Amino acid sequence: MRPELNGSCVKSFSKHANQHNKALSVALKKLQSRLPGFKYSIVYYYHALANRIKNPTKYVGEVICCGSGLDNGRNCGGGSNGTQTYNLCSNRNDYVLFGGHHTQKTNQQLAQLFWSGAPNVIGPYNVKQFFEFV
16 A cells, blocks of 8 residues: 555556456466375465455454555654654454554454455365364
């Protein structure tokens, strides 16, 4: 997310991430067909995090806990020289991000998705299913 783009993501980055994920999925499917017993998993991390950023109230509350400007997306800690005004939330667990980093609440949600999430989040197997193969 780039504040100077009014809270939207950089389209070229999003495009490249999606292209990479599609190519990786194709390559892993080919490997699976060639290697008996080969199992893999792809985490659709980009989409899981993007959903939280686009719909924060569905998951935690707000988007960014520390910063200024649109969605508090800039200058957490006062910018490079520490003199710019910024907002600091009282409870970071009500947010998806703290500055440019995931909050503990977001990390817990993502870890749960990786452990037992549905195929639209992690697939064809989640981490729990990998442990069941052993």
